[in-house]
Amino acid sequence: MQLGFLVDLHLCMGCKGCEIACKVENEVPLSTWRLRVKYVDVGTFPETKRTFTPLRCNHCENAPCERICPVSALHYLDNGIVNIDKERCIGCAGCVMACPYGAIYIDPQTQTADKCTYCAHRVASSMMPACVVACPVQANIFGDLDDPTSNISKYIQVNQSDVQVRKPEKGTNPHHYYVGGGNVSLNPLASQRIDGYSLFGKITTLPVGGHH
């Protein structure tokens, strides 16, 4: 079994229900996110549109975070999930530096690395991840990539020409796919980040959770 995620960006309406569900389910501290929805505004008024892109750990088959972790705190589960053992983590932040998707953060409460685990604890009880359950339009599709009859496998088959991953050039082989994505939504270098253009305050920097 190799679990994977697919987000149909045609369906996502940016409600952030997945974000909130993730926060509640995993007790993610303030100022940190395991999953967030990025908004990018495209075009010039009046020809404008807004894109919504849920971003989370990509659970790469060739995960740089797992490779760089000196104590195997980041490790693969048999079902393909890249999991984290916070009790073992020494907080070197190597994984934060290695992840090309910016999906790992230092938890300010535990001073250890943390990230999306595809709700491994729920999956172990045969439940869907919290974000999948919360999505009102079923834009999040989760399942076994090894099973050709699973929803995610069928979705990938049907939308073959439109299935993308983030930063494929990094060679990480993400188990997280997007349908309906474009350069603007998936490539961070394709959009500007201008102070004052953020919906809820300035897009600026946060001090890393910790002692620095």
Place this chain on the structure above:
Amino acid sequence: MAAHEILAATNAVVTLDVAIPGIVWPWLVTVNMWAKSIGTGIIFMLFMLQRTHPDSVKNMRLTTAIVAFVFINIFLLFTLADLHQPFRMWHIFVYPHWTSAIAVGSFMASAFLGLLAFLILLAWQKKDDTFDKVLLWTTLLAIPVTLYTAALMAQCTARELWQMPTESAQMMLAALLAGSAFMILVGGNKLSYEAKKSLGVVLGLSALMAFIIYMSEYVFGPMKAEEVAAVMEYIKGDGEYRIMFWLGQWIAYLLPMLFILLSRSSKSESILKLAAVLALVGLAIVKHVWLIIPQLLPMS
């Protein structure tokens, strides 16, 4: 930021995302790399001088071993200080993950420190023959100890700027530069002028090679990768890192090269020492800029 890739027709602006997570590896890591360069580099220099100027360095064994021991301890101290959970450092030795450069490096650095302590003991007891035999193995181990930080940076898939062949060359050159500079400074009257001249050659050539590599990256790096181009904007555009980058290049490489040439023509040890001091100060600036700029780029 990264505006070079944005087409006017697209005019895409991020209007909601999480904040960029600040600097993850801060100045503590700069000090870590700088101290390690001195700690391993001075061992390289002792090894070299033993073969080229054996009479000159016979009184340098204890001093060199102590300097290396102190700086490797500084390196380890700052490595520890940079951990968010420093009291779990022992996990590396109990649960090592051998694909990680951090784990491999920790074992090598610990072994290196042990050998340095042994060298101090041997030098103290004036067992010169044994010292020289152990120094050979210490020098060999100093090579991977120098290089493992480059491997660690190369394992950071997110930071395209840090490529392994380049970083390994830069780490080795930094060690040669810092080692020769520090040996010039601590050599005092114990080292002959000829030995110091040799150290000056190592310092000058290391500076030249490192400068060439940085300039090559500066000019050609952006032609190969979009991400490198975006990172380079932090030193090509306006801002503090542009100033720091060029300040570092001048202080670490260009001025020391110039002063070494002057010291050779005027046979002035003072100018040579000035070159050494500048190289050590500049190296810290250069390393810091190169450490920080890839961390300024948004990953999402």
